[in-house]
Amino acid sequence: MLCTPAHPSWTIQTNPFPPVEKLVIGRSVQEAVELLPRIFNLCRAAQEVAVRLAFGLELAQGWAQALAGDIARDHAVKLAVTLPVRLGKSPMPLPKETEDLPACLFGADGFPETPAMFETYLQSGLGIAPVLQEVDQMFATGACCSDLPMIRTENAETPGAIENTVAARHDAHPVMRHVEKSRGRGPLWRLVAKALDLCSALSQGLPEPVRSDGAVLVPAARGLYAIRATQRQGRVTSFRRVTPTDHILAKGGVLEQSLAALPADKHALAPLLIEIIDPCIPVTLSGGSNHA
Incomplete structure (x- = not known):
């Protein structure tokens, strides 16, 4: 694992949602089913x-189809609109039909499947290649990487620091392995994962929702959701929800490790790093060489 020395000076502040269980316990099951997608509408499906x-x-x-569509659109907006604007580029116009996204974002041949094809693609100027290339150049090899165990069925409800992002769904892909080996588990690695996840969403390649020891695990645009709930006579009696944001923001988690590995002379890139990691709730940083 490539990683630059840690820099301990960041303070991370967030404004998380109130505990979800307080919003649903005691309500009817139907009310809970209707309420949660409205509150957390970024991943409604x-x-x-x-x-x-x-x-x-x-x-x-x-x-x-709704779940895959939500995930594909979330990645497309991040890769083609939000990040280019953050980098001072013009946003890419997105097609009306989701099935046209791969050609629009990656070019006629789609996203590269091998390390050699990927390195060629970075220089191609096609689709999001200029965005990936600029991010690759902005963050030095080993900068902003993290080293955490991947989320799996057996640790999905663990509240601590694990790699619960879409990178965990694609860590074995040849291009992901190549980027990890050559640059580390940093910003470029995370953006490649979003591109691969978009392709999976459009090709029915997302993992199926599963039930594990009473918990339900569902893929979403930022990682894997875990929900455990009980009801009695139609009323919610217990509810627990562990999200990718919980894991990303955990002590020693993805965001903390990535910021610690941001070189001091590149602290101005912290907002871009947060945009790439995308913890889903506002984050305010203090400390470092620049406040963000």
Whole structure:
């Protein structure tokens, strides 16, 4: 694992949502099912699938397409609109049809499948290649990398620091292995994971929701949701939700490790780093060489 020396001077402040259990315990199951997707509407389909499965309810018709569509659109906006603007570039116009996203974002041949193809693609100027190339150049090899165990079924409800991002879904891909070996588990590695996850969403390649020891695990745009819930006579009696944001912001988690490995002369890049990691809630930094 490539990693630059840690810099301990950052203070991370967030304004998290109130505990979800306080919002749903005592309500009817139907109220909970309707409430959560509205509150957490960035991943509306994932929330609805997770909470319905947690209460043993039938999934709505077309749920898989809705879930994949939400994930694909989230990645597309990040890669083609938000990040280019953050880098001072013009946003890319996105097609109306989701099936046209790969050609728009990656070029006619799609996203590269081998290390050699990937290195060629970075120089191609096609689609999001200029964004990936600039990020690659801005962050030195080993900068902003993290070294955490990947999320798996057995640790999904663990509240501490684990790699619960879409990178965990694609860590074995040849391009991901190549970027990890050549640059570390840093910003470029994370953006490659988003591109691969978009392709998986559009090709029905996302992992299926599963139930593990009473918990429901559902893929979403930022990683894997875990929900555990019980009900009695139609009323919610317990509810626990562990999200990618919980893991990203945990002590010693992805954000803390990545910021610690941001070289002091590149502290001005902290907002871009947060944009790439994308913890889903506002983050304020203090300390470092520059406040962010």
